[in-house]
Amino acid sequence: MAGFSREVARRIYTEELKGSNYSFREGEDQHQYAPQYLLTPTGAKCNRVFMVGTLTEKDDIGGDTEYWRGRVVDPTGSILIYAGQYQPEAAQVLANMEVPAYVAIVGKPNLYQTEDGNIIISLRAESIQKVDEATRNQWVMDTARRTHERILAMTNAEPETISSDFATADKVSSSSPPEDVLRALQHYHTDTLHYKQMIIRALSSLKTDLGPVRKELESESLARPKATEKPPKEPAEKTATKITKPKKNESLNDWPDQENDEVETFNLSKKS
Amino acid sequence: MKELVDQISARLRDQKIVVPDEEIMSRLKKLIEEFRVPESEARRSVLNYFLKEHGVVPVTRAGSEKVKVSDIKESGKWVDLEAKVLDLWDPATEAISQTGLIGDGSGSMKFVKWTKSGLPNLELGKSYLLRNLVTDEFQGRFSVKLNRTSQVEPLEKDVEAGPASRTVQQMKVVEINEPGLWVDLKVKVAQLWETNSDAISQSGLVGDETGSIKFVKWSKAELPSLEEGKSYHLKNLVTDEFQGRFSVKLNRTSKIEPLDNDVEIGSQATEFSGALVDVQKGSGLIKRCPVCRRSLAKGVCSEHGKVEGTYDLRIKAVIDDGRRVQDVLINRETTERLVGLTLDEAKQMAMEALDHEVVRSMIENKLVGRYFSITGPRVDRYLLVETITESLPITISDVDELIHALEVE
Numbered sequence: 001m002a003g004f005s006r007e008v009a010r011r012i013y014t015e016e017l018k019g020s021n022y023s024f025r026e027g028e029d030q031h032q033y034a035p036q037y038l039l040t041p042t043g044a045k046c047n048r049v050f051m052v053g054t055l056t057e058k059d060d061i062g063g064d065t066e067y068w069r070g071r072v073v074d075p076t077g078s079i080l081i082y083a084g085q086y087q088p089e090a091a092q093v094l095a096n097m098e099v100p101a102y103v104a105i106v107g108k109p110n111l112y113q114t115e116d117g118n119i120i121i122s123l124r125a126e127s128i129q130k131v132d133e134a135t136r137n138q139w140v141m142d143t144a145r146r147t148h149e150r151i152l153a154m155t156n157a158e159p160e161t162i163s164s165d166f167a168t169a170d171k172v173s174s175s176s177p178p179e180d181v182l183r184a185l186q187h188y189h190t191d192t193l194h195y196k197q198m199i200i201r202a203l204s205s206l207k208t209d210l211g212p213v214r215k216e217l218e219s220e221s222l223a224r225p226k227a228t229e230k231p232p233k234e235p236a237e238k239t240a241t242k243i244t245k246p247k248k249n250e251s252l253n254d255w256p257d258q259e260n261d262e263v264e265t266f267n268l269s270k271k272s
Numbered sequence: 273m274k275e276l277v278d279q280i281s282a283r284l285r286d287q288k289i290v291v292p293d294e295e296i297m298s299r300l301k302k303l304i305e306e307f308r309v310p311e312s313e314a315r316r317s318v319l320n321y322f323l324k325e326h327g328v329v330p331v332t333r334a335g336s337e338k339v340k341v342s343d344i345k346e347s348g349k350w351v352d353l354e355a356k357v358l359d360l361w362d363p364a365t366e367a368i369s370q371t372g373l374i375g376d377g378s379g380s381m382k383f384v385k386w387t388k389s390g391l392p393n394l395e396l397g398k399s400y401l402l403r404n405l406v407t408d409e410f411q412g413r414f415s416v417k418l419n420r421t422s423q424v425e426p427l428e429k430d431v432e433a434g435p436a437s438r439t440v441q442q443m444k445v446v447e448i449n450e451p452g453l454w455v456d457l458k459v460k461v462a463q464l465w466e467t468n469s470d471a472i473s474q475s476g477l478v479g480d481e482t483g484s485i486k487f488v489k490w491s492k493a494e495l496p497s498l499e500e501g502k503s504y505h506l507k508n509l510v511t512d513e514f515q516g517r518f519s520v521k522l523n524r525t526s527k528i529e530p531l532d533n534d535v536e537i538g539s540q541a542t543e544f545s546g547a548l549v550d551v552q553k554g555s556g557l558i559k560r561c562p563v564c565r566r567s568l569a570k571g572v573c574s575e576h577g578k579v580e581g582t583y584d585l586r587i588k589a590v591i592d593d594g595r596r597v598q599d600v601l602i603n604r605e606t607t608e609r610l611v612g613l614t615l616d617e618a619k620q621m622a623m624e625a626l627d628h629e630v631v632r633s634m635i636e637n638k639l640v641g642r643y644f645s646i647t648g649p650r651v652d653r654y655l656l657v658e659t660i661t662e663s664l665p666i667t668i669s670d671v672d673e674l675i676h677a678l679e680v681e
Binding site: 005006007008009010011050052089103104105106127129130131134135137138139140141142143144145146148196199200203204206207210211 | 672
């Protein structure tokens with residue numbers, strides 16, 4: 001009776017989401033209606049994500065029909081979200097919202113590849129709601145916990161199993177959580193310490209937000225370089241082509257495994 | 273080599289066959305030296321060769337042993353049983369000519385008689401000596417199979433066997449945690465569902481003070497109909513499991529006895545915390561069938577057709593903690609409190625907008641994306657919300673705790 005089960009909405013910081021470049025379809029026959037998943041560096045296999053952050057920009061980039069784009073910021077960076085005629089409720093909410101505002105988004109990760117091979121991750125919003133700061137803080141904490149769990153699963157995965165699983169890396173089979181972890185390690189050679197530090201950075205900034213002398217601390221805090229540095233850097237990314245440049249720099253910093261990215265890039269272009 | 277020859281010739285003499293040692297030796301040599309056959313295999317091969325030459329069918333398996341039903345604790349054994357036929361069931365496939373339950377003083381067990389066995393049919397209530405059965409096991413329960421080599425001999429004497437020698441337990445709903453158990457339940461029928469198969473006469477939910485469980489009543493069981501809201505003593509049900517959820521099945525051996533007293537359906541509350549990620553269709557202002565309380569689709573009840581519905585307010589939502597999802601149902605009282613909107617106000621809203629959907633939209637705006645902690649009984653895939661509160665705000669000590677955990681690793 002319960003053949004259909006709803007996909008869990010994963011909790012992933014934008015930095016990790018943007019570090020992802022491995023997507024695949026699930027199922028024996030990889031037909032076009034098979035669910036699409038994005039595998040993130042810490043092994044979250046996501047078809048849906050839940051995120052709460054600050055909406056800092058919104059634009060109607062559509063022609064005749066409205067097509068809304070927004071930028072949502074969390075303690076680790078920002079990500080673009082989209083809502084168009086196929087997400088009418090989300091598009092309406094976005095259209096009527098004033099920026100900045102705390103928003104909760106349920107959406108599907110979308111992987112787009114630019115002509116010069118860069119990969120851009122965005123979210124197609126299923127729903128957008130205005131929420132309060134307490135909810136945003138809960139999300140930062142929630143996401144820290146879930147990411148921490150994934151990192152723990154990753155550090156527990158034995159190195160031998162990784163190499164023996166090498167042959168199946170490209171196979172798309174139904175995967176249990178450990179398999180996702182192995183695949184992620186395979187593909188990204190994940191530096192778990194890097195993501196652990198990302199969590200600590202996010203939590204440190206959350207702590208600052210919760211603190212009583214918040215305003216003063218925020219301006220001088222070194223604990224959250226990402227959150228304060230990034231927004232000024234990114235407004236340049238207005239269109240897909242413009243995004244390319246800063247994106248590349250960013251992925252070089254955050255993601256030393258450039259070589260590996262390139263390999264996957266080819267696979268992806270073949271698939272699509 | 274000489275030893276092997278002696279063994280073989282001894283075995284052959286048992287069957288009154290005399291073969292010169294040289295012949296045995298030359299065959300053995302060929303297998304072992306030329307064809308690298310291990311000694312034990314060579315011996316078997318040579319022995320079988322000469323037995324066959326002299327028209328003796330080799331006996332390859334161990335003889336069967338006469339046992340009691342309760343002695344059967346291993347699959348793949350050949351056994352003989354003196355047993356009575358306690359029940360006969362309809363075989364699910366043509367490969368099976370008969371299946372049912374046989375028993376002796378020590379217990380009872382399922383049997384399967386293959387069509388290929390060509391054996392005569394067993395009669396219900398008669399006792400037999402069954403020779404050369406093979407034992408089998410499925411999910412920890414044993415059975416015996418009658419195949420082509422099995423023999424059936426009717427017995428004059430009656431084998432004593434209690435008709436219900438399998439253990440039927442009087443249980444509470446919450447205790448059901450294993451498929452394939454025979455149980456008795458004292459329950460009230462909470463819901464009856466549409467059945468989508470001719471093989472099922474009724475299905476729905478029954479419950480006692482400990483919880484609710486799905487039930488299925490097979491058409492073949494030819495049992496009387498259960499009524500919603502009535503309490504019954506259901507006897508001889510079999511438990512079943514699908515994707516971690518349990519159910520009970522009423523079959524031909526089951527019995528239904530109406531109870532005079534009313535069974536209170538209670539539940540063991542479970543808790544769940546997470547973000548509310550969806551308010552589903554069918555939430556908000558809905559109409560229900562005045563007879564069965566089902567929600568109506570375009571004024572039509574799936575059971576009672578077109579009816580004049582009564583208004584109700586409810587929420588069907590999904591709560592997600594990032595690891596799994598939980599469907600939840602929120603009734604009118606809780607919805608009114610949670611959203612701050614009474615049923616009358618909701619009706620007013622819908623009337624002004626000429627659209628029921630405005631109520632759902634409003635609920636969506638208030639709830640989606642926020643974190644909640646809920647408690648209530650789990651019924652099928654839903655958690656029926658008894659309490660729902662916004663999750664507590666994050667404190668600095670929560671954050672410190674996690675930072676500390678991350679740093680010490």
